[in-house]
Every structure is written in C-alpha cells, then in structure tokens.
Amino acid sequence: MSDQSSVHLDVKDNHVVMKNGIVELTISKPDGFVTGISYHGVNNLLESHNEDYDRGYWDLVWSEYGTPGTTGNSERIKGTSFEVVVENEELVEISFTRKWDSSLQDHIAPINVDKRFIMRKDVTGFYSYGIFEHLAEWPAFNLPQTRIVYKLRKDKFRYMAVADNRQRKMPLPEDRLGKRGRPLAYPEAVLLVHPVEEEFKGEVDDKYEYSCENRDLKVHGWISHNLDLGCWQIIPSNEFRSGGLVKQNLTSHVGPISLAMFISAHYAGEDMVMKVKAGESWKKVFGPVFTYLNCLPDQTSDPLSLWQDAKNQMLIEVQSWPYGFPASEDYALSDKRGCINGRLLVQDKSLSDELLPANGAFIGLAPPGEVGSWQTESKGYQFWTEADADGYFTINNIREGEYNLNAYVTGWTGDYQYEELITITAGCDIDVSNIVYEPPRDGPTVWEIGIPDRSAAEFFVPDPNPKYINKLYIGHPDRFRQYGLWERYTELYPKEDLVFTIGVSDYKKDWFFAHVTRKTGDDTYEKTTWQIKFKLEKVQENSTYKLRIALATANVAELQVRMNEDESEKSLIFTTGVIGHDNTIARHGIHGLYRLYNVDVPSEKFVEGDNTLFLTQAMTTVGAFNGLMYDYIRLEEPCLDSNIR
The missing domain is CATH 2.60.40.1120 (Carboxypeptidase-like, regulatory domain)
Structure with missing residues (x-):
C-alpha cells in the first residue's frame, strides 16, 4: 500500500485530481483548466468565484499571417483529449491536448497544443509545460503572445513580490472599476480615486509598472498574510522565452494575477510577433515552469520570509535545469x-x-x-x-x-x-x-553623451506628478516606472526645447530620459528639436566625421539630424525614417529594442569654434507617445591613423 506522500491521481468524469500529501491540484477534463489548488488546509487558493475556465489556464493571441500590429484573436487553450502519460508513486504526468484541422480554420490558432502537468513526490507545488506544433501544410499565422495565467483569491492574497525592492501590498481589483477608478491615458493605467481602502487613494495602478527583464524574472508571486502562505511562479530557464535576457515581460499584477510569459510583443512591438509562413513547420516546448507553494515555519512569524524561501527554491530549480523528469520526447534531457x-x-x-x-x-x-x-x-x-x-x-x-x-x-x-x-x-x-x-569606431572621440548600455536609465528622470504616483517607486532606483513622466517634458520645456552644452551640461541632470513631443493643447502635440552645443578648435577639412547614435527604444518616431542648420530639408544629413512600436514610454520600461545608427557627417558641415547638432523627433501622430530614448551618442573625429578603425 502506498504511503500518504506518494503521488496519487484520481480521474473523474469531468475533472482529475493530482495530490502528493502536500498539494492537491484539480484540473478540468478534458479542457485542462486548473480549477483548484489546495494547500496547507486551504481548500482553494484560486478565485473560486470565477468560472472554472477563469482560474488557471494557458492562453494565446493569434492572427492571420500578414495582419499588422500585435493584437489578434484571444484564445484560452481548451483541451479536447486527456491522457495519463506517467503514473507511479514518485511522479504523475498528465496531458491535455487539442488538435487542429481544417474544419477549425478561423476559429482557433492553426497549431496542435499539448498542455502537460506534473506532480512529484515530496515537492510542494507542481510543474506545467506545453508543446506547440504547426505543420507545413497548415495556414500561415502570427503568434504575438502565449502564457500561463493564475488568478488567486482576492480576499487572501494582497501582498505581491517581484524583486527584493519591488514588493508591496496591492489594491483590490474592484478599485480599478466604476467610480472607484478613473482610466488614464490608456486602459491599463487607472487612478484610484475612491478605493475600498483609503491608503491607496491617489495612486496609479498599472500592470506595466511591475514588468521585469527576463534575466531577473525567475520568481515572483503573492503572499497571504492572514493565511501565512505564499504562491509563486518560478521560471528556471530563459531558453524558451523570446527576445533574450533583457526582453521585458509582465509578472504579477492586481487581480491578484500571476503570469508565466513565454512569447509577448511588449516593449518591442510587431517586430517581436512570431510569424510562421505557409509551408513552414514549427515546434517548440515552453517550460516547464514551477508553481511553488510555501508556508511559514513555526520558528518565524515574518511573512516576508516566504519571499526569501521562494528565492531559495528558485535557485534549486535553476540548478536542476534541465529537469530530468518531463516525459515528452520533445523536451531535451x-x-x-x-x-x-x-x-x-x-x-x-x-x-x-x-x-x-x-x-x-x-x-x-x-x-x-x-x-x-x-x-x-x-x-x-x-x-x-x-x-x-x-x-x-x-x-x-x-x-x-x-x-x-x-x-x-x-x-x-x-x-x-x-x-x-x-x-x-x-x-x-x-x-x-x-x-x-571590434565595436564600431572610425576615430577618436570628440564628445559623448550617456553610457552605451542599451538603456536610458542614466539620464534625467523627473519626479512624477504628485497626482499620479505609485508609492513603491518614491525614492526607488527604478524611478522611471512612475506613470506620466512623459508629461513632465512639456512642463520643464514649455516653449523652448532641451539644449545640452558639451563640457558644461551633465547628462544625469540635463538630458531628459525620453525625446518626446510637446503638448500644446488638449489633444495637440508638436515635434521637438534638441540641441547639442560643442566647440571644435580645428576642423579637419575634406574629411568625414562619424556620429554614432544608439537608441534604447523608439515608438512611431522619426529622428532627423542636422548640423549647424535647423529645420530646412536641405540641411538634413540623416533621418531614421519612421521607426519603432516599442511603446516603452507609456509602459515605464526605460528601454525596448536597441538600434544603432552610424551617420557620416562631412567636414564642411562644421565650423571652427561653436557648433550645434540638432536632433528633431518629427512624428506627432500618436501624440504623447511618439518618441524615443537615447542610449548613447558619440561624435568621432575622422580617422587619420589607418590602425584606428
């Protein structure tokens, strides 16, 4: 007879239950929606007032191939077939699949999906991974996003932790609705005007304020102070996430909601949308990720110790990667x-x-x-x-x-x-x-602004408007995460634009972090032209200087470059054209996609003595959010030494 700690699987008509004496997981059958997580005497950590399909689920956004943008059809991935893959006292792995065929065209994404759940003996939590597959003969399609979502009990989970210095008690979901909350420049950002609890009055709630780079996004989740337990999402590897280490993704946010993001276009735009062409086969394994549960040990009464324990467990999971227990042959051991x-x-x-x-x-x-x-x-x-x-x-x-x-x-x-x-x-x-x-280099540096680190964080980030704050980020090193900072440019430069003087100005104080538009009316904005003033004691005639402009992000922006002449088309020496859909300015991200431009500037454009470089952000089509962030700017002398190239 198996002991209590062995893994058990009970298969019912419309649901299955996995349990190991510590955690009990209930999943609808054959849909594959997580309807219940029981732990430490609590019947369900998920929001039981929600429908079964709205508690724990995989979802995606897809569109027809060739569709522009990052939106599309939202699909909550619903299994149609259930299978027990592995069942023994040490481990149970179950599968919920849905197959695509031509009769489903235009209704669901043209891929097969296999959602797997694993429970192991003596492990306080469960694992989930998915295998997505598209066959060459199927229709082409776009996949802007896919993820796992867990919606926890709002009456129990109020404290959210994303990092050591990014954690706090959170508002309630109803604080964002009706007369309690007022939507701001976009639906995700809401000013809490009449929250249930007075302490949140006047704060902005916006899920993008809690975004995180992949390299730091290994564990996040929620603490219940009255239950003295935590629920955490642990992502032990970046290998299956899109965009590299510094790609930013959502984490947890008001709901209380906890996410495991795999593919998303956030902070990148359409360039990041996965596009599978006609005749192209594709298969990818996402995960496994680990949903970890913990409770306070008897020797401590500090709920924040749950965060430290979750970080310790994350290190164990990272060191255990790649896992040796997933059964799918598509997962590489x-x-x-x-x-x-x-x-x-x-x-x-x-x-x-x-x-x-x-x-x-x-x-x-x-x-x-x-x-x-x-x-x-x-x-x-x-x-x-x-x-x-x-x-x-x-x-x-x-x-x-x-x-x-x-x-x-x-x-x-x-x-x-x-x-x-x-x-x-x-x-x-x-x-x-x-x-x-060999990094790009033609000649010695004449002057430079910023640090080449693919971020605008070193530049001047203003204090937020007192009407629109998140208390977490007051005095925080990530001060750029406050809402509405783009509006501060117009307040600081109501009529004349930024002027930066080499050798006098300090980019930490005098270079605004984002080159945005100026607001001139309720819904009117104008282009802005920044100036960089510098001296040249001598101009090397009949030669070419090099201007390197590295951008940390761009959103429907056009950067125009002129030297010693402003405005005229004839004086234009370079333009990026219209670039970017990163949306970083609105989403408090301080960087999106990195872009580097190497601009030749003929020596006849310079004069001995005082010179001015004009940088114009010319686009105003989306108003406040047209703009870019600089990473680094450098002017190089012409190369006289053939060894310096």
Whole structure:
C-alpha cells in the first residue's frame, strides 16, 4: 500500500485530481483548466468565484499571417483529449491536448497544443509545460503572445513580490472599476480615486509598472498574510522565452494575477510577433515552469520570509535545469544537450592597442539570423550567459541545433556575431577559444553623451506628478516606472526645447530620459528639436566625421539630424525614417529594442569654434507617445591613423 506522500491521481468524469500529501491540484477534463489548488488546509487558493475556465489556464493571441500590429484573436487553450502519460508513486504526468484541422480554420490558432502537468513526490507545488506544433501544410499565422495565467483569491492574497525592492501590498481589483477608478491615458493605467481602502487613494495602478527583464524574472508571486502562505511562479530557464535576457515581460499584477510569459510583443512591438509562413513547420516546448507553494515555519512569524524561501527554491530549480523528469520526447534531457565555452575580447584601438577583456559581456546562442536579430527572435531557443571579469564564458545545456554566437558589452556600442554557425550536438563541448569584438569606431572621440548600455536609465528622470504616483517607486532606483513622466517634458520645456552644452551640461541632470513631443493643447502635440552645443578648435577639412547614435527604444518616431542648420530639408544629413512600436514610454520600461545608427557627417558641415547638432523627433501622430530614448551618442573625429578603425 502506498504511503500518504506518494503521488496519487484520481480521474473523474469531468475533472482529475493530482495530490502528493502536500498539494492537491484539480484540473478540468478534458479542457485542462486548473480549477483548484489546495494547500496547507486551504481548500482553494484560486478565485473560486470565477468560472472554472477563469482560474488557471494557458492562453494565446493569434492572427492571420500578414495582419499588422500585435493584437489578434484571444484564445484560452481548451483541451479536447486527456491522457495519463506517467503514473507511479514518485511522479504523475498528465496531458491535455487539442488538435487542429481544417474544419477549425478561423476559429482557433492553426497549431496542435499539448498542455502537460506534473506532480512529484515530496515537492510542494507542481510543474506545467506545453508543446506547440504547426505543420507545413497548415495556414500561415502570427503568434504575438502565449502564457500561463493564475488568478488567486482576492480576499487572501494582497501582498505581491517581484524583486527584493519591488514588493508591496496591492489594491483590490474592484478599485480599478466604476467610480472607484478613473482610466488614464490608456486602459491599463487607472487612478484610484475612491478605493475600498483609503491608503491607496491617489495612486496609479498599472500592470506595466511591475514588468521585469527576463534575466531577473525567475520568481515572483503573492503572499497571504492572514493565511501565512505564499504562491509563486518560478521560471528556471530563459531558453524558451523570446527576445533574450533583457526582453521585458509582465509578472504579477492586481487581480491578484500571476503570469508565466513565454512569447509577448511588449516593449518591442510587431517586430517581436512570431510569424510562421505557409509551408513552414514549427515546434517548440515552453517550460516547464514551477508553481511553488510555501508556508511559514513555526520558528518565524515574518511573512516576508516566504519571499526569501521562494528565492531559495528558485535557485534549486535553476540548478536542476534541465529537469530530468518531463516525459515528452520533445523536451531535451541533459544527455541531448551540449555546451560551448571561450573568451571574448574587445579591440578598440582608440583606447588601447591591447585586446581588452569583455568584462561582464552578455553572450548567447540564438537561431541563425542577421546581426542583432536575436532580440526579436521567438520561434526557437536562446541560451545566454554573462562573461566573467576576464571575458571567459561557458554556456551549458544547449539543445541540439544550429546557432549564431552573439554578444554585446556594456561600454561599447553595437552587436557581435561570430562569423561561423555553431552546431550543437548531444554531449559536445565546443571551445571557440579567444574571439574578438571590434565595436564600431572610425576615430577618436570628440564628445559623448550617456553610457552605451542599451538603456536610458542614466539620464534625467523627473519626479512624477504628485497626482499620479505609485508609492513603491518614491525614492526607488527604478524611478522611471512612475506613470506620466512623459508629461513632465512639456512642463520643464514649455516653449523652448532641451539644449545640452558639451563640457558644461551633465547628462544625469540635463538630458531628459525620453525625446518626446510637446503638448500644446488638449489633444495637440508638436515635434521637438534638441540641441547639442560643442566647440571644435580645428576642423579637419575634406574629411568625414562619424556620429554614432544608439537608441534604447523608439515608438512611431522619426529622428532627423542636422548640423549647424535647423529645420530646412536641405540641411538634413540623416533621418531614421519612421521607426519603432516599442511603446516603452507609456509602459515605464526605460528601454525596448536597441538600434544603432552610424551617420557620416562631412567636414564642411562644421565650423571652427561653436557648433550645434540638432536632433528633431518629427512624428506627432500618436501624440504623447511618439518618441524615443537615447542610449548613447558619440561624435568621432575622422580617422587619420589607418590602425584606428
């Protein structure tokens, strides 16, 4: 007879129950919706007032191939077939599948979906993963988003934690509705005017204020102070998430809602939408992710210790990756994976004749593509690491396949890509030895603004309007996450635009973090032109200077560049054209997609003495949210030494 801690599976007519003496999980059959999570004497941690399909579920957004934008048809993935994959005292794995055929065209996304749930002996929680597949003969389609959603009990879970310094008691969902909340510039942002609890009055609630970069998004969730327990979403690997380490995703937000995001277009726009062409086959495994539950031990009464315990469990899960227990043959176990190692060096002869170690470089394998294409890649798998102080790196547990080796380094502009494709086979250990990145450089620096780190965080971020605050971010290092900061530009520069003087101005104080429009009326906005003033003691005649402009994000923006002449088309030396749908300005993200522009400026555009560079953001079609954020700007002298290139 099996002991109480063994894993048990009860299959009923319309639901199944998995339990291991610690946790009990109820899932509708054959739909595959999680309807109940029982733990520590609490019958259900999910919101039981919701319908069965609205408690715990996988969903996606899809559209016909060629459809522009990032929206489409929302589909809550509903299984049509149930199967027991593994059942023994140590582990139970069950499957809920739904198959696509031509009779379902236009109704659901043209993919097969297999949702798996795993419960293990003596483990306080459960795992979930999914296998998505599209066959070549099926219709082409777009997939902007897919994720797992859990909606917890609003009467019990009030305290949310995303990071050590990003956690707080949260408002109630009804505070956002009716007369209690007033929608602001977009529906996600709501001013709490008459909340149930007075302490939230005057605050802005917006789920995007709690976004997080993938590299830091390994655990988040909720604490119930009156139940003394926590419910956490642990994502042990980034390999199945789109866009690399710095892609930003949603986490938890008012509901109380907890998410595991796999593909999303947030902070990237349509460039990030996964597009499967006609005749193209595609398959991908998302997860497993771990839903972890914990309760206060007898020796402590501090509910916040639950967060520390969840972080400790996250480390255990990360160190256990890749898991050895998923049964699907599509999930690559450790013996089906390889590794790569080497050392990245940087050669910038304007700074040194020596090769410099790429201290802290981000190095990763991504599916083959153009240089930098990894940041919008979502069909395949990516494997990233951070180099040590000497530039050495190792990437373990890479799935079999062909990849580009990519890198970028704080302190230098641009993207590195190894010249040869990397082929990973089971058990391989590839040593690429010393590889060298030569960042874009023509000549010595005349002047520079900012830090080349793909973020605008180092620039001036104003205090928020006192009418629109989130108390969490008062005095917080992530001050850019406050609502409405774009409006502060018009208040600081009501008539004249920003002027930055090299050698006098300080970019930390004098360079506004976002180049946005100026509001001139209730619904009217005008383009803005920033000036960079600088001196040249001597102009090198009959030569070409180089202007490097790295953007941290862009949203329906057009950056026009002029030197010593403003406004006229004749004086235009460069334009980006209309770029970007990152929407970072509205969503408090401080960066979206990275873009680097290398602009040739003929020497006749300069004068000896005082010069002015004019930067115009010319688009006003979406008003407050037309704009961009700079990462870094540098002007280089013409190259006189052929060794400096």
